[in-house]
Amino acid sequence: MTANKPDIPIKIAICFPSGPMVHVDFMISTAIMMQHTPDVEFILINNKSPNIALSRNACVAMAQQAKADYLFFLDSDMDIPPDTITRFLSHDKDIIGANYRKRSEKFLLASTENIDSPKELVEHGLLPAFFLPTGCLLIKMSVFNHLTPPFFFFGLRTQDNDPKSAVFGEDYVFSIQAIKAGYKLWFDMDVTQKVKHIGQRPYTLGSD
Numbered sequence: 001m002t003a004n005k006p007d008i009p010i011k012i013a014i015c016f017p018s019g020p021m022v023h024v025d026f027m028i029s030t031a032i033m034m035q036h037t038p039d040v041e042f043i044l045i046n047n048k049s050p051n052i053a054l055s056r057n058a059c060v061a062m063a064q065q066a067k068a069d070y071l072f073f074l075d076s077d078m079d080i081p082p083d084t085i086t087r088f089l090s091h092d093k094d095i096i097g098a099n100y101r102k103r104s105e106k107f108l109l110a111s112t113e114n115i116d117s118p119k120e121l122v123e124h125g126l127l128p129a130f131f132l133p134t135g136c137l138l139i140k141m142s143v144f145n146h147l148t149p150p151f152f153f154f155g156l157r158t159q160d161n162d163p164k165s166a167v168f169g170e171d172y173v174f175s176i177q178a179i180k181a182g183y184k185l186w187f188d189m190d191v192t193q194k195v196k197h198i199g200q201r202p203y204t205l206g207s208d
Helices: 024-035 052-065 084-090 141-146 170-180
Strands: 010-015 040-045 070-074 095-097 126-129 136-140 155-158 165-168 185-188 196-198
Touching: 010 052, 024 196, 040 052, 052 070, 052 141, 052 170, 070 084, 084 136, 136 141, 155 170, 170 185
Parallel strands: 010 040, 010 070, 095 185
Antiparallel strands: 070 136, 095 136, 126 185, 155 165
16 A cells, blocks of 8 residues: 655745844734644745845745745735735735735825725725735746746836936836736735734724
């Protein structure tokens, strides 16, 4: 008789670019999330760099070297709900994340500034996206096999007869590359409603 082989757990690299220190609420919420996520082998990857684009590319390289199945970008100023990874995985999407409020007294979302109130957002399920911020983002590692490195860099757009230039963040550039490669981007709105962006206070969708 041949013994049944145990199921091989999904391997997820939690990648958090940072400075020399991280917020304690980030650390605690991440630990709780890991405890509440069954059948997953987690790998913690940290890269310290003042250049966030270089840091994210380094995280991808380390996740590839570790032979991870997924890369979970989690910024060190995020406080996430315990079921974040479980919910993301349940949708079986190539690229899925959470939207979140900017660290601003005025209500502004990381992905768009065209929404004036959390009441304008759906509360549950999936929402198609044209741009995903990378503060809380799950990506199948196979995605990077179909993109051209560097995967993250700052973009600059200039317009004729316009002295102003628009600078695009590394997360916007990644989103555009992924869409051009044929991938769809998604928000999990249940996680979006619960995630906190830590500033002088935690900014949630419902906070004033």
